[in-house]
């Protein structure tokens with residue numbers, strides 16, 4: 001049966017009230033990437049980084065999945081072949097919509113990671129430099145997200161899925177961040193049909209066979225139907 005692989009970005013959660021990164025008033029217009037989303041920034045000012053992620057964690061906890069998240073979960077239930085969802089998003093709206101096995105290649109807001117022993121546990125709403133690891137008791141907790149310069153999670157599994165895709169769809173991403181932005185080429189090289197669903201043309205639009213422009217809550221249910 002045809003295998004469908006879907007990559008999502010911040011645009012799919014925009015209509016759930018979660019700011020995107022690069023759109024007007026987006027996260028990166030309010031914060032310097034170097035300060036809040038790099039290991040160097042965390043070493044320099046862990047308190048600033050914890051406050052940045054604690055604010056996003058609180059906001060994300062209040063958000064609810066929209067029609068686009070729900071349509072993908074429905075597709076996963078109805079389609080007779082495998083439907084794999086890969087996301088750059090650190091929110092849990094795909095899971096809240098009922099999707100399973102979602103691969104968070106840039107981590108999860110709801111997770112904490114110990115930089116001393118590698119233990120992972122559910123992040124308290126407010127993490128601070130004093131937050132201690134429940135396993136080794138060291139005060140070496142960080143958000144379980146992938147910062148710039150760090151290797152994304154699940155990369156081997158993701159590349160295998162993308163290379164086995166018959167249909168590869170990209171939803172709500174500007175295609176500016178790598179290696180996520182290069183996955184469409186991997187899929188196309190293996191003969192997959194490729195579709196982009198986005199509010200506006202992205203950095204990688206030319207790489208797709210089919211492009212549909214509009215809000216995810218309209219495009220995705222129509223595409224799945």
Ligand SMILES: CC(C)NC(=O)[C@H](Cc1c[nH]c2ccccc12)NC(=O)[C@H](CCCC/N=C(/NCCC(=O)O)S[C@H]1O[C@H](COP(=O)(O)OP(=O)(O)OC[C@H]2O[C@@H](n3cnc4c(N)ncnc43)[C@H](O)[C@@H]2O)[C@@H](O)[C@H]1O)NC(=O)OCc1ccccc1
Nearest residue numbers: 009010011020021022088148149172173174177178199216
């Ligand atoms: C900025 C960019 C040039 N830099 C990079 O890509 C870097 C460096 C780099 C590596 N390779 C390269 C090649 C070329 C150039 C640069 C590089 N990449 C890295 O550092 C990566 C790590 C990158 C991960 C960083 N962490 C994030 N997030 C977690 C934290 C956090 O969330 O705070 S990235 C973060 O930003 C990215 C944001 O992108 P989008 O989701 O696309 O959001 P954006 O706002 O940009 O766009 C939204 C889109 O939605 C659309 N939209 C808006 N509303 C709607 C709507 N309603 N409906 C539909 N669409 C909508 C808009 O039109 C728009 O197009 C996401 O990935 C998100 O996770 N690591 C790495 O390369 O390690 C080595 C390596 C790699 C592989 C193998 C071995 C070694």
